[in-house]
Amino acid sequence: MSRRKHADWQAEIYDKHAGWIAGTRPHMSVGDGWADVVSRLFDRISQALAGEPPSTKIVIIDIKEKYGELRVEILAPVGPETEAAIDQAILLAELRSECTCDACGAPGRMRSTLGQSAWLAVTCDDHQSGYPRTVGERSPKRRIKDRFGVFEITYDRAADSITKTRVAGRREAE
Numbered sequence: 001m002s003r004r005k006h007a008d009w010q011a012e013i014y015d016k017h018a019g020w021i022a023g024t025r026p027h028m029s030v031g032d033g034w035a036d037v038v039s040r041l042f043d044r045i046s047q048a049l050a051g052e053p054p055s056t057k058i059v060i061i062d063i064k065e066k067y068g069e070l071r072v073e074i075l076a077p078v079g080p081e082t083e084a085a086i087d088q089a090i091l092l093a094e095l096r097s098e099c100t101c102d103a104c105g106a107p108g109r110m111r112s113t114l115g116q117s118a119w120l121a122v123t124c125d126d127h128q129s130g131y132p133r134t135v136g137e138r139s140p141k142r143r144i145k146d147r148f149g150v151f152e153i154t155y156d157r158a159a160d161s162i163t164k165t166r167v168a169g170r171r172e173a174e
């Protein structure tokens with residue numbers, strides 16, 4: 001995609017967090033509009049590591065856009081509390097990507113091209129050219145299941161936080 005141009009922001013984020021990143025720094029295949037989404041993610045991971053030994057290193061395996069949204073794959077040899085905090089940071093980043101224009105970073109919606117094999121992208125109103133169909137919410141939602149039950153997560157972009165509601169007495173939609 002022409003939007004994905006090489007950008008210095010990736011090197012800046014990697015440099016800022018060099019203390020806990022192990023091994024190589026994979027190129028993040030995401031639009032420049034998501035620089036702030038990724039920056040917030042790395043800041044949150046850094047905070048999550050506060051309770052771990054200073055020698056703790058995280059392997060960044062892959063950070064990319066897939067089906068229009070951010071996908072993050074890392075390897076973190078950490079305790080369960082830190083792991084939960086990192087999982088939460090990744091969830092927040094993925095939900096933020098679903099409502100952040102990948103070209104400019106403004107609030108956006110998931111949109112798609114027309115046709116059978118549609119491409120997905122999150123765009124603002126100014127960058128929606130080529131993606132005429134709006135398929136996503138302003139406040140992205142996600143249904144998750146953990147050992148405590150099934151929950152609906154709703155993302156609040158302004159607050160950069162989620163609300164979690166138990167979906168009582170219902171089976172998971174999938």
Ligand SMILES: [Zn+2]
Nearest residue numbers: 101104124127
């Ligand atoms: Zn935009």
